[in-house]
Amino acid sequence: MKRIITATVQNKSGVLNRVTGLLQRRQFNIESISVGTTETEGISKMTLVVEVEDSQKLEQLTKQLNKQIDVLKVSDITDKAIVSRELALIKVGSSGQLRSEIKEIIEPFRASVIDVSKDSLAVQVTGKPEKVEALIELLRPYGIKELARTGVTAFLRGNQPQISELPSYSLLR
Amino acid sequence: MKVEAKPAIQSVVQPKTGADLLIESLIMEGVDTVYGYPGGAVLPIYDAIYRAGDKLKHLLFRHEQGSIHAAEGYARITGKPGVVIATSGPGATNLITGIADAMMDSLPLVIFTGQVARGVIGTDAFQEADIIGITTPITKHNYQVRSIRDLPRIIKEAFHIASTGRPGPVVIDIPKDISADPVYENDFETNFHLPGYQPTTKPNPLQIAKLADALSKARKPVILAGAGVLHGKASTELKEFAEKHQIPVTTTLLGLGSFPGDHPLSLAMAGMHGTYSANMALYECDLLLNVGARFDARLTGNLKHFAPHAKVAHIDIDPAEIGKNVPTNIPIVSDAKEALKELLKYEFEVTHHSDWLRKQDENKRQFPLWYNDYEHELCPQWLIETLHQASKGDAIITTDVGQHQMWAAQYYSFSTPNRWVTSGGLGTMGFGFPAAIGAQLAEPASTVIAIVGDGGFQMTLQELSVLQERNLPIKVMIVNNGALGMVRQWQETFYEKRFSESLLSLQPDFVKLAESYSIKGVRIDNQEELLRILPEVLAYEGPVVLDCRVITNENVYPMVAPGKGLHEMIGVKP
Numbered sequence: 001m002k003r004i005i006t007a008t009v010q011n012k013s014g015v016l017n018r019v020t021g022l023l024q025r026r027q028f029n030i031e032s033i034s035v036g037t038t039e040t041e042g043i044s045k046m047t048l049v050v051e052v053e054d055s056q057k058l059e060q061l062t063k064q065l066n067k068q069i070d071v072l073k074v075s076d077i078t079d080k081a082i083v084s085r086e087l088a089l090i091k092v093g094s095s096g097q098l099r100s101e102i103k104e105i106i107e108p109f110r111a112s113v114i115d116v117s118k119d120s121l122a123v124q125v126t127g128k129p130e131k132v133e134a135l136i137e138l139l140r141p142y143g144i145k146e147l148a149r150t151g152v153t154a155f156l157r158g159n160q161p162q163i164s165e166l167p168s169y170s171l172l173r
Numbered sequence: 174m175k176v177e178a179k180p181a182i183q184s185v186v187q188p189k190t191g192a193d194l195l196i197e198s199l200i201m202e203g204v205d206t207v208y209g210y211p212g213g214a215v216l217p218i219y220d221a222i223y224r225a226g227d228k229l230k231h232l233l234f235r236h237e238q239g240s241i242h243a244a245e246g247y248a249r250i251t252g253k254p255g256v257v258i259a260t261s262g263p264g265a266t267n268l269i270t271g272i273a274d275a276m277m278d279s280l281p282l283v284i285f286t287g288q289v290a291r292g293v294i295g296t297d298a299f300q301e302a303d304i305i306g307i308t309t310p311i312t313k314h315n316y317q318v319r320s321i322r323d324l325p326r327i328i329k330e331a332f333h334i335a336s337t338g339r340p341g342p343v344v345i346d347i348p349k350d351i352s353a354d355p356v357y358e359n360d361f362e363t364n365f366h367l368p369g370y371q372p373t374t375k376p377n378p379l380q381i382a383k384l385a386d387a388l389s390k391a392r393k394p395v396i397l398a399g400a401g402v403l404h405g406k407a408s409t410e411l412k413e414f415a416e417k418h419q420i421p422v423t424t425t426l427l428g429l430g431s432f433p434g435d436h437p438l439s440l441a442m443a444g445m446h447g448t449y450s451a452n453m454a455l456y457e458c459d460l461l462l463n464v465g466a467r468f469d470a471r472l473t474g475n476l477k478h479f480a481p482h483a484k485v486a487h488i489d490i491d492p493a494e495i496g497k498n499v500p501t502n503i504p505i506v507s508d509a510k511e512a513l514k515e516l517l518k519y520e521f522e523v524t525h526h527s528d529w530l531r532k533q534d535e536n537k538r539q540f541p542l543w544y545n546d547y548e549h550e551l552c553p554q555w556l557i558e559t560l561h562q563a564s565k566g567d568a569i570i571t572t573d574v575g576q577h578q579m580w581a582a583q584y585y586s587f588s589t590p591n592r593w594v595t596s597g598g599l600g601t602m603g604f605g606f607p608a609a610i611g612a613q614l615a616e617p618a619s620t621v622i623a624i625v626g627d628g629g630f631q632m633t634l635q636e637l638s639v640l641q642e643r644n645l646p647i648k649v650m651i652v653n654n655g656a657l658g659m660v661r662q663w664q665e666t667f668y669e670k671r672f673s674e675s676l677l678s679l680q681p682d683f684v685k686l687a688e689s690y691s692i693k694g695v696r697i698d699n700q701e702e703l704l705r706i707l708p709e710v711l712a713y714e715g716p717v718v719l720d721c722r723v724i725t726n727e728n729v730y731p732m733v734a735p736g737k738g739l740h741e742m743i744g745v746k747p
Contacts, residue, residue: 009369010369014305056500060496066492067492069313069370071369072368
């Protein structure tokens with residue numbers, strides 16, 4: 001099962017290495033990982049999307065992460081009400097007449113063209129991973145020359161609904 | 174010819190260096206002995222050690238591995254961090270086995286490694302190795318000192334991390350310019366705050382209540398005691414608790430001594446080479462209370478058949494160990510002593526389970542440990558039993574890994590804590606002898622016996638120099654079967670007797686070897702010789718190397734073959 005895990009960490013040298021090394025040697029698969037600073041100085045936040053076999057493995061993962069001295073807090077937010085976003089840059093091959101066609105395709109995704117050259121077009125899209133995925137699939141026929149994704153970053157919504165209202169919020173199951 | 178004038182005598186008062194700061198910090202932590210080996214990147218540190226004089230003792234080993242195993246032996250006996258110093262590159266990489274060993278067996282160590290100067294880190298400089306990268310997976314935590322101002326705080330943090338919670342090794346990597354540079358300030362910020370490291374030591378009262386309730390309903394309860402009882406200094410509480418409720422106790426390999434081996438409630442060691450009674454109790458119990466053991470595969474056997482009818486309660490200071498291998502009904506994150514104290518306060522009746530206790534006594538009587546009787550030849554199990562009697566069962570025993578280790582665990586019944594120093598998790602050959610040096614320094618008045626294999630001893634015997642130098646009265650008992658015994662046993666049992674590279678037909682003359690270090694060496698070939706010489710050897714003031722030529726073909730039994738459950742032992746007394 002796919003889970004979204006967030007970890008707040010001390011922004012010290014080697015902390016990313018500690019986390020990824022730990023996951024690798026305990027045989028967890030990282031699908032994506034994104035790291036950045038937070039509102040507190042010296043504290044960073046990692047968002048990991050991982051594939052785990054079962055809940056026992058998941059428990060091990062969070063416990064092992066928690067054991068790291070530089071890791072402050074680990075949460076599995078998959079089943080919570082969350083906002084999660086990813087950014088992708090997509091370079092599509094396109095000459096003159098295709099450009100407007102592509103622009104029409106990306107418009108409903110609220111994506112934007114951020115670079116144009118003689119024979120290509122760079123698109124920036126932000127959103128949930130499924131949305132990014134869907135746009136990539138639509139653009140594939142035009143020939144994707146280059147693709148870069150940031151991986152998911154996420155946090156809890158300000159308001160957490162009662163458990164019974166939750167199911168539709170779960171993003172990645 | 175030009176004659177250079179002699180340089181003028183330099184200023185008498187030398188400024189303090191980073192290395193002096195390090196030594197001061199160590200003394201502040203109450204360290205009196207460090208174990209190590211000098212080299213280029215730690216020259217400033219060794220200069221500071223020289224200048225510190227009597228304030229800090231340094232023990233020079235002949236290989237860095239020896240120094241770290243000695244520090245482990247010291248840490249195991251005292252519970253205090255062992256301190257190791259090695260130079261950069263090869264010095265540091267020679268420590269790796271010991272660091273991994275300490276990590277697996279939760280031993281507190283603070284290890285200082287030299288590093289090339291800050292300016293050349295990352296340039297593949299002479300004797301540079303990325304020791305932070307290399308040791309990250311095998312340390313509880315590690316540091317590279319980037320600023321001299323951080324050094325005193327880092328050392329304080331390292332001692333705190335190494336010795337609290339679940340103990341473990343901490344590495345501090347010190348670039349040469351940090352230790353060499355002068356320090357002009359006197360006050361350093363040494364207060365630290367570790368928000369990501371707050372070990373839980375007190376049990377959750379709800380979980381304790383749950384456990385008390387489960388215990389009161391249990392008809393076949395058993396306690397599994399691990400090294401956590403020893404680290405938590407909880408042996409007294411464990412004994413009191415087991416006696417109060419009449420619950421039989423078995424221990425892991427590393428937990429030996431946490432409960433008296435000669436106690437009526439003791440089932441002795443469980444696991445791959447555990448006793449019949451211990452393994453059957455784990456298989457048949459309806460309530461398993463694990464205190465500070467980590468359910469290692471060598472203990473549990475095939476997990477599918479492990480304690481199949483039992484409700485499992487697990488007390489551990491490391492939450493990640495609970496539920497890792499065995500699904501747990503009652504998890505209790507706590508220090509062993511705190512949890513047992515709470516349990517002792519709790520008044521509850523344990524259901525009458527005299528049938529269960531009777532069954533244990535019957536198992537112990539009917540299926541004790543056993544071995545073939547030889548009249549004259551030296552049989553390894555008999556050797557250990559005889560040693561146990563001759564040393565009145567209160568010597569500190571250290572071992573390597575393998576057959577001799579298992580025989581020592583089976584036949585040297587430990588009745589007090591912290592007498593047993595062995596490499597359990599990592600299973601390190603060559604551990605026993607240097608570990609004995611650390612143990613002897615920890616307890617100068619105790620009899621320390623290193624029971625080693627002829628294979629393992631040859632991995633670290635260079636430390637005989639330390640015995641010679643310090644005249645440490647350690648007795649090295651080589652259980653010499655001319656083979657890598659455990660490998661040989663597995664090849665006999667599982668590889669149709671194809672003894673691939675496991676027979677050591679050519680060996681040094683260990684007696685002459687000892688004598689070359691001016692150490693007394695004795696060769697023993699049969700039972701009569703041992704009975705005659707052993708009391709003399711144990712009473713001897715200096716070190717002795719005993720080369721005991723035992724029967725090659727003896728195997729360790731009972732045994733749970735890999736993939737089998739604990740109830741499927743082979744080699745139980747017929």
